[in-house]
Amino acid sequence: MIEVRQVSKWYGNFGVLDDCSLTISKGEVVVICGPSGSGKSTLIKCMNGLEAFQKGEIFFDGISVGAKGTDLPKLRSRIGMVFQNFELFPHMSVLKNIALPQIKILNRRRAEAEARAEKLLLRMGLKAQAEKFPAQLSGGQQQRVAIARALAMDPVAMLFDEPTSALDPEMINEVLDVMVSLAQEGMTMAVVTHEMGFARRVANRVVFMDQGKIVEDAAKEEFFGTPRSDRAQQFLSKILQH
Amino acid sequence: MNFDFSVLFQYRDLLLQGLFVSFELTFIAIIGGMIIGAFLALMRMSSIWIVSALAGGYVNFLRSLPLILVIFWFYVLTPKIVGHPIDAYASVLIAFILFEAAYYCEIIRAGISSVKRGQVQAGLAMGFSYLRVMRYVVLPQALRNMVPVLLTQAIIMFQDTSIVYVVGVRDFLTTADVVANSTNRPIEFYSLAAVTYLVICFIASHLVSRLQRRYAL
Numbered sequence: 001m002i003e004v005r006q007v008s009k010w011y012g013n014f015g016v017l018d019d020c021s022l023t024i025s026k027g028e029v030v031v032i033c034g035p036s037g038s039g040k041s042t043l044i045k046c047m048n049g050l051e052a053f054q055k056g057e058i059f060f061d062g063i064s065v066g067a068k069g070t071d072l073p074k075l076r077s078r079i080g081m082v083f084q085n086f087e088l089f090p091h092m093s094v095l096k097n098i099a100l101p102q103i104k105i106l107n108r109r110r111a112e113a114e115a116r117a118e119k120l121l122l123r124m125g126l127k128a129q130a131e132k133f134p135a136q137l138s139g140g141q142q143q144r145v146a147i148a149r150a151l152a153m154d155p156v157a158m159l160f161d162e163p164t165s166a167l168d169p170e171m172i173n174e175v176l177d178v179m180v181s182l183a184q185e186g187m188t189m190a191v192v193t194h195e196m197g198f199a200r201r202v203a204n205r206v207v208f209m210d211q212g213k214i215v216e217d218a219a220k221e222e223f224f225g226t227p228r229s230d231r232a233q234q235f236l237s238k239i240l241q242h
Numbered sequence: 243m244n245f246d247f248s249v250l251f252q253y254r255d256l257l258l259q260g261l262f263v264s265f266e267l268t269f270i271a272i273i274g275g276m277i278i279g280a281f282l283a284l285m286r287m288s289s290i291w292i293v294s295a296l297a298g299g300y301v302n303f304l305r306s307l308p309l310i311l312v313i314f315w316f317y318v319l320t321p322k323i324v325g326h327p328i329d330a331y332a333s334v335l336i337a338f339i340l341f342e343a344a345y346y347c348e349i350i351r352a353g354i355s356s357v358k359r360g361q362v363q364a365g366l367a368m369g370f371s372y373l374r375v376m377r378y379v380v381l382p383q384a385l386r387n388m389v390p391v392l393l394t395q396a397i398i399m400f401q402d403t404s405i406v407y408v409v410g411v412r413d414f415l416t417t418a419d420v421v422a423n424s425t426n427r428p429i430e431f432y433s434l435a436a437v438t439y440l441v442i443c444f445i446a447s448h449l450v451s452r453l454q455r456r457y458a459l
Contacts, residue, residue: 072366087364150368
């Protein structure tokens with residue numbers, strides 16, 4: 001479904017991504033991890049064209065993301081994305097955050113869009129918050145609204161860019177639980193995260209990046225059993241210590 | 243010393259006319275300044291180097307001049323450029339609009355850049371085009387952030403209109419001064435002028451801070 005072929009990106013002389021290749025099949029959950037500055041967020045933002053790249057190709061469902069003639073808004077409307085800082089629209093109620101994109105982009109009727117929003121809020125356990133504004137919610141609640149907003153567009157794949165990094169520890173699980181249930185329903189997911197517990201539970205593959213390169217791309221069992229590269233071993237020993 | 247505040251009442255029509263001119267100047271300068279200022283702001287944020295440099299040059303140039311100089315300048319220069327004498331009122335209006343545009347440009351630009359970059363990314367990622375991200379996501383937030391500054395600027399603008407005194411346009415202050423001299427009652431008329439400006443600006447800034455509190459994000 002998502003195919004990254006030998007993608008490189010640089011700012012001036014500074015390389016951000018170096019010859020990255022990665023394939024994510026339908027229904028697969030791929031966790032991308034690595035030290036900060038390794039390019040993992042940039043890579044995931046290249047997948048829906050939020051970041052440009054200078055070399056290589058990325059195909060989403062057979063459509064080239066980087067090609068000039070590609071209708072990027074249309075392509076992006078089929079890919080859900082969840083950000084580290086939630087990025088809910090602060091001037092709209094929770095319900096409107098979820099309903100407006102459906103109305104404006106998918107041309108759904110207002111009643112239909114709101115019904116879909118309410119159904120998703122119910123699933124997230126946030127039905128009571130529908131009329132509130134994002135600033136009135138906790139971080140964990142905001143992130144679940146952001147996931148609901150993405151799901152309301154009926155995406156065929158979801159990209160998560162460090163979805164729990166900005167959360168207080170006690171709120172991480174409420175977000176991870178939603179992501180686990182999505183994974184178990186067969187959603188195609190690319191997840192940039194340091195949550196190795198999440199990776200262990202639902203990932204099919206784990207990709208380890210370092211200095212713009214994909215150093216390791218292995219099945220979960222293999223990755224947690226015996227990572228091949230020294231860098232991945234070091235990284236794992238650091239974050240799994242506690 | 244005896245004060246006779248009843249003279250104020252005799253001249254109420256003239257004074258009200260003057261007050262109307264002050265409001266009119268403020269209103270037209272704000273509308274004109276905001277329209278040109280919005281275009282300047284778009285130019286300044288353009289990725290085309292020369293466009294943004296032109297707007298930036300204009301803004302920095304006008305913001306470094308005193309308003310009174312700009313007014314003199316247009317008063318003296320415009321008739322020379324167009325080849326025939328023009329109304330003092332028209333020349334101060336042009337001066338005000340062009341002067342205010344530089345300030346509004348900066349207010350609007352700051353308002354737009356006050357919206358986090360992540361918001362644009364989130365809008366784009368949903369599938370909105372860049373223009374629709376501006377319309378539904380960035381501009382509503384930018385406007386909300388701008389409102390208090392825009393209103394404060396309007397209050398300053400209202401006070402600044404009194405500068406038209408120097409070219410003899412009959413705004414509120416000029417009228418008060420003319421009548422004060424002809425009736426030889428300067429204390430009464432200057433007091434009235436002070437109280438009028440004070441009351442108007444006090445009410446306006448009170449409204450601004452109430453708005454600010456209500457729409458604080």
